[in-house]
Amino acid sequence: MKLELDASDRAFxxxxxxxxxxxxxxxxxxxxxxxxxxxPEELTAYQKRLAARGWGAPTxxxxxxxxxxxxxxxxxxxxxxxxxDAPAQxxxxxELIGPIIFTYGxxxxxxxxxxxxxxxxxxxxxxxxxxxxxxxxxxxxxxxxRDGDHxxxxxxxxxxxxAHVASHVFVLARTSDEAKRQQGISLLLLDMKTPGxxxxxxxxxxxxxxxxxxxLDDVRVPVGNLVGEEGRGWEYGKVLLDRERxxxxxxxxxxxxxxxxxxxxxxxxxxxxxxxxxxxxxxxKLAQFEIEVIALQTMILRLMADANAGVDSGPRGxxxxxxxxxxxxxxxxxxxxxxxxEAAHFAPLGDTGVPADMPYAMQGALYAxxxxxxxxxxxxxxxxxAQRALRL
Amino acid sequence: xxxxxxxxxRMLLESADRFGxxxxxxxDRLKLLAEGEAGVRRTWSMMAELGWLMLPIxxxxxxxxxxxxxxxxxxxxxxxxxxxxxxxxxCVLAPALLEGAGAAGxxxxxxxxxxxxxxxxxxxxxxGGYDLHRVALAARSADGGHVLSGVKCHVEDxxxxxxxxxxxxxxxGVAEREGISLLLVPASAPGLTVHRxxxxxxxxxxxxxxxxxxxxxxxxxxxxxxxxxxAAVARASCAYLAEATGSMESLxxxxxxxxxxxxxxxxxxxxxxxxxHRMVDMVIACEEARAMMxxxxxxxxxxxxxWQRAVSAARVRxxxxxxxxxxxxxxxxxxxxxxDELIVSHHLKRQMMLAQxxxxxxxxxxxxxx
Numbered sequence: 001m002k003l004e005l006d007a008s009d010r011a012f013x014x015x016x017x018x019x020x021x022x023x024x025x026x027x028x029x030x031x032x033x034x035x036x037x038x039x040p041e042e043l044t045a046y047q048k049r050l051a052a053r054g055w056g057a058p059t060x061x062x063x064x065x066x067x068x069x070x071x072x073x074x075x076x077x078x079x080x081x082x083x084x085d086a087p088a089q090x091x092x093x094x095e096l097i098g099p100i101i102f103t104y105g106x107x108x109x110x111x112x113x114x115x116x117x118x119x120x121x122x123x124x125x126x127x128x129x130x131x132x133x134x135x136x137x138x139x140x141x142x143x144x145x146r147d148g149d150h151x152x153x154x155x156x157x158x159x160x161x162x163a164h165v166a167s168h169v170f171v172l173a174r175t176s177d178e179a180k181r182q183q184g185i186s187l188l189l190l191d192m193k194t195p196g197x198x199x200x201x202x203x204x205x206x207x208x209x210x211x212x213x214x215x216l217d218d219v220r221v222p223v224g225n226l227v228g229e230e231g232r233g234w235e236y237g238k239v240l241l242d243r244e245r246x247x248x249x250x251x252x253x254x255x256x257x258x259x260x261x262x263x264x265x266x267x268x269x270x271x272x273x274x275x276x277x278x279x280x281x282x283x284x285k286l287a288q289f290e291i292e293v294i295a296l297q298t299m300i301l302r303l304m305a306d307a308n309a310g311v312d313s314g315p316r317g318x319x320x321x322x323x324x325x326x327x328x329x330x331x332x333x334x335x336x337x338x339x340x341x342e343a344a345h346f347a348p349l350g351d352t353g354v355p356a357d358m359p360y361a362m363q364g365a366l367y368a369x370x371x372x373x374x375x376x377x378x379x380x381x382x383x384x385x386a387q388r389a390l391r392l
Numbered sequence: 393x394x395x396x397x398x399x400x401x402r403m404l405l406e407s408a409d410r411f412g413x414x415x416x417x418x419x420d421r422l423k424l425l426a427e428g429e430a431g432v433r434r435t436w437s438m439m440a441e442l443g444w445l446m447l448p449i450x451x452x453x454x455x456x457x458x459x460x461x462x463x464x465x466x467x468x469x470x471x472x473x474x475x476x477x478x479x480x481x482x483c484v485l486a487p488a489l490l491e492g493a494g495a496a497g498x499x500x501x502x503x504x505x506x507x508x509x510x511x512x513x514x515x516x517x518x519x520g521g522y523d524l525h526r527v528a529l530a531a532r533s534a535d536g537g538h539v540l541s542g543v544k545c546h547v548e549d550x551x552x553x554x555x556x557x558x559x560x561x562x563x564x565g566v567a568e569r570e571g572i573s574l575l576l577v578p579a580s581a582p583g584l585t586v587h588r589x590x591x592x593x594x595x596x597x598x599x600x601x602x603x604x605x606x607x608x609x610x611x612x613x614x615x616x617x618x619x620x621x622x623a624a625v626a627r628a629s630c631a632y633l634a635e636a637t638g639s640m641e642s643l644x645x646x647x648x649x650x651x652x653x654x655x656x657x658x659x660x661x662x663x664x665x666x667x668x669h670r671m672v673d674m675v676i677a678c679e680e681a682r683a684m685m686x687x688x689x690x691x692x693x694x695x696x697x698x699w700q701r702a703v704s705a706a707r708v709r710x711x712x713x714x715x716x717x718x719x720x721x722x723x724x725x726x727x728x729x730x731x732d733e734l735i736v737s738h739h740l741k742r743q744m745m746l747a748q749x750x751x752x753x754x755x756x757x758x759x760x761x762x
Contacts, residue, residue: 001401001461003690005393074393082428089576284754287761291705298683319676379669388669390675 003301005076013076019053020084029085030357032259034364034369035254035328036208038157040123040165042317043090047120050089056118057094059246064110065100065118071307074246075300088254093117093124094160094256095247096240097170100187103239104228109189113168127157127171127214134158135380137172138181138234142216144173144188150220151175152187153196157214159374165186175230187233189225193340206366207359216269224257229314246307248317248375249300252324254295258331258364262286265338265357276338296323314388319382325372331336332365395686397465404447405465411442411472418735423475423746425594429552432596436557440507444479448627449487453501460627460689464634468685471638474738476508476594478549480631485548486511488624489557489574493611496576500555512553514600515621522755524559524621525569531560531608538562538575540583540605548749550598551588554579554686556573558600558608563615574617582606593742604688623696625750626703633685633710634705636746637678643739647671647721667724674720677713684709704756709746711756718743 005013007255025045028038037043048210050056058074069077072183082089101109116122133140142155153173161186163169169190190197196219199212228236266277266286276282299320300392306313335357336343342355346362397405414436416424425432439445448463449455458466462483470479482504483548490497490511503509520526529542540560547556556577564571579586585606589597612620651662653672659669688706718740722729729736747753 001394001686001690002693003393003395003686004693009393106539140709164412280758283761287757288708291708291757292680292762294705295680295684295709298687299488299679302395302683302686305393309394315675316679319679323676323680382669382672383665385672385675386665390671392648392651392662392667392668392671 005072005202006141007191009076009084011072013080016080017079017084019055020080020086023049024084024086028087030261032085032087032254032362032369034259034332034357034359034360035258036364036367037086037090037210038270042136043087044123045119047089047118051119056120057098058089059095059250059334060098060102060118064098064114070305071246074250075253075304077304078250082254082256085250085260087258088200088251090123090162091128091247093122095243096126097124097189099239099243100170100227100236101189104236106224108224109227113189122168123162123166125160125162125166125169127160127163127169131158131306135377140172140174140185142173144171144175145177146223147220151186151223151226153190153216153219153221154187155216157216159202159211160199160214161211163192163199163214164209164306168192169197169214172233178231182234183377184231185233186228186230187236188221189227190219190221194219194221205369206363208363208367210367223316238277248321248324249303249330252296252300252327255296255324255327255331258335259286259290259293261287261361262331262335262338265335265344267360268356269338269340271340272335275377276340282338285334287338289327289334290381291321292327292330296320296327299323315385318376318384321375322372322381324360325368326379328371332361332368335361336365397461400461401465404462405469407442408469408651409472410464411438411587412475414470416473416475421735422732424476424751428590429596432477432552432754434474436507436510445483445507446505448484448725449501450491450504453487453491453505454496455487455501455505457501457687460630461690462620463627463631464689465683467631467634468638468641471635471742472642474639474642474742475733478512478595478608479554480628480635481512482510482551482553485513485624485628486628489513489620491624492612492620496611500576503616509555510549510553511555511557511599512547512550513624514547514550514556514558515625516546518545523567523626525572525618526567527559527561527572528566529560529602531562531573531575534606537606537662538573538603538608538610541613542602544600547598547600549595549700550586550600551590551596551673553598556584556600558602559612559617559621560608567619571615572618572619572621573614574611576611577602577605577608581608593738593746595744595745602697603613615686619696622626622700624694629703629750630685632704632746632749633681633688636710636714636743637681637685639742639746640681640714641678643717643721643736644671644674646736647674647724650725663726668726670720674717677717681710681713682718684701684713701760703761704751705752706754708753708760711743711753714743715740715747 055067057066058077062068120228130140144151144153171188172185178184196217198215202211218376269276303313303316345354348354446455447458451457509611531538558575560575562573583603585601587599654661684706688703690701721736723738728734
């Protein structure tokens with residue numbers, strides 16, 4: 001039993017560290033630390049740099065153009081990225097649809113889409129949720145009706161994040177009505193330029209445009225864009241469950257960035273001549289946050305060690321998602337607290353500047369609220385652990 | 393990087409688990425506690441026979457040379473079965489204090505390993521909080537020896553100890569890190585009064601009053617004992633991390649079983665979502681505790697300063713998780729959880745005491761933040 005890395009992993013760590021030493025522009029830092037996504041152009045440029053280095057898809061096997069890294073190497077990569085204030089890669093293509101395509105898709109789909117995902121030539125978004133199908137996704141009503149060599153799609157999708165940026169969308173649609181709701185659902189790949197797709201922005205409380213609603217009106221999709229078999233789309237989501245632990249783990253590793261954001265803010269501000277970071281009350285709260293982050297990071301290390309050994313880690317992916325969302329909420333709130341009265345200066349009225357960290361710290365704190373809702377809400381994660389792991 | 397016990401370590405864990413299962417069934421808990429010192433002595437001789445009392449003692453001192461991970465393996469099982477003994481104090485803390493003490497320590501170490509001596513450490517004073525450097529108890533030199541006067545307000549597991557290792561001020565002011573020495577005193581020393589207490593978890597502690605106690609034996613270097621004391625206490629802390637983790641995992645398993653078997657409103661109470669979610673939070677707390685136990689214990693290679701900071705971080709989270717799991721286990725058991733008859737409340741009481749042993753949550757958080 002030991003925590004130290006082996007010599008070969010340490011060499012890899014040096015290599016990654018050298019890459020990140022000059023990869024992160026100064027103006028990314030605050031946004032990244034606040035847990036906010038960079039602009040699409042910035043993320044695309046970042047992804048292209050990684051792809052050029054052969055590191056575009058850290059979790060994919062080498063045969064599909066992935067890095068082919070061991071779980072420990074993946075951990076090292078993310079840890080170094082986090083330490084350098086590099087962003088998390090945009091995940092919807094890389095982690096949500098890519099692995100489904102390489103596991104269940106036809107050779108044609110693999111050849112057409114996988115390289116373009118890695119090289120950020122395409123931007124994928126997810127068309128799953130609907131107004132009546134949120135946590136209860138199997139209630140979805142969007143229909144795909146076969147018409148010759150095409151499916152014709154009609155329906156409405158909700159919370160289609162980054163649809164306004166995306167070149168492609170993967171959609172779950174009902175192709176038949178079966179007694180069991182999870183059956184008769186198919187997974188289709190759509191070009192966003194297809195006639196009949198309308199995207200409308202949804203305003204969110206952080207005043208940042210992430211998400212949309214998407215309407216599908218007689219959208220014609222070639223039959224060849226069906227992933228796997230008709231009616232089995234629901235099952236294909238399972239491949240994501242197995243990979244989920246790595247994905248949530250990767251995001252949680254980035255929490256150390258929030259600690260740096262808080263520390264900088266609390267070092268800048270003084271009260272009665274004493275830096276906030278030197279005041280016992282604040283130090284204690286920050287220490288508590290850091291300790292809980294250490295606990296989560298060590299849980300992730302165990303997850304990685306399990307994955308390395310090919311051991312099932314049970315519900316730990318759900319646990320990490322749950323704790324990560326709580327901690328990102330806790331951390332960004334602490335950051336806002338550190339800014340003090342000027343946390344109220346969100347946006348300038350007229351020709352004046354806002355305080356350092358603004359508006360990002362506030363947007364980060366607000367955005368953090370959705371982390372316990374998306375990707376399976378905290379309550380759904382509780383249900384998953386209770387049912388799958390505890391068999392209650 | 394790996395988190396697996398070696399085969400030998402696993403065997404140790406499993407044999408301690410069997411020992412707990414065979415000798416410390418939950419149903420005998422009250423009987424055992426009622427026995428008091430006799431019960432502790434019986435447990436002690438069984439543990440001596442198994443060789444565990446010499447496990448943490450260095451091989452060159454006649455022990456088995458078990459390190460932090462071996463102690464962790466043993467302690468998680470002892471925690472799981474709530475085996476009450478002064479093992480951590482006498483066999484982890486005391487040997488670490490006696491290490492490098494030469495001839496003065498060698499004889500005592502051998503006696504500890506053989507189960508013939510129980511040693512406790514008087515390190516805390518009423519005005520010092522949990523700080524090990526706040527030492528006012530004075531040792532003055534006289535006739536080539538040391539004479540001790542003062543009070544140690546709490547001596548963990550000190551009630552049945554035959555010997556006490558006492559931190560004393562041999563130079564400098566009350567809160568200085570230099571000028572602290574470690575002195576060994578037999579419980580029978582003239583001038584020493586041992587006030588004995590029973591804690592709610594069955595552990596037996598002491599408060600020491602020393603009035604001109606003569607012939608105290610100097611252990612280690614004069615004036616330079618603090619680093620040794622801090623490192624020894626960190627070792628004991630790691631042992632408590634494992635005990636707490638074993639105990640809370642046990643609580644979690646017992647509670648899960650209860651949710652499946654207890655029926656109300658015509659169905660198992662585990663079918664109610666509000667209880668399912670609470671149970672999940674308990675299981676997550678156990679996961680966090682296990683992770684922090686590993687963080688505290690396996691970072692020993694970082695060197696004293698960073699390691700002790702890691703241990704403090706671990707003590708904060710493990711204590712919080714342990715008390716939480718204990719409280720929720722009582723809550724989910726309802727009325728019977730509150731009763732003394734079930735093992736559940738006994739685990740909670742142990743968790744509450746572990747959350748204080750060698751530093752409260754606030755103390756360790758402050759130490760981490762410093």
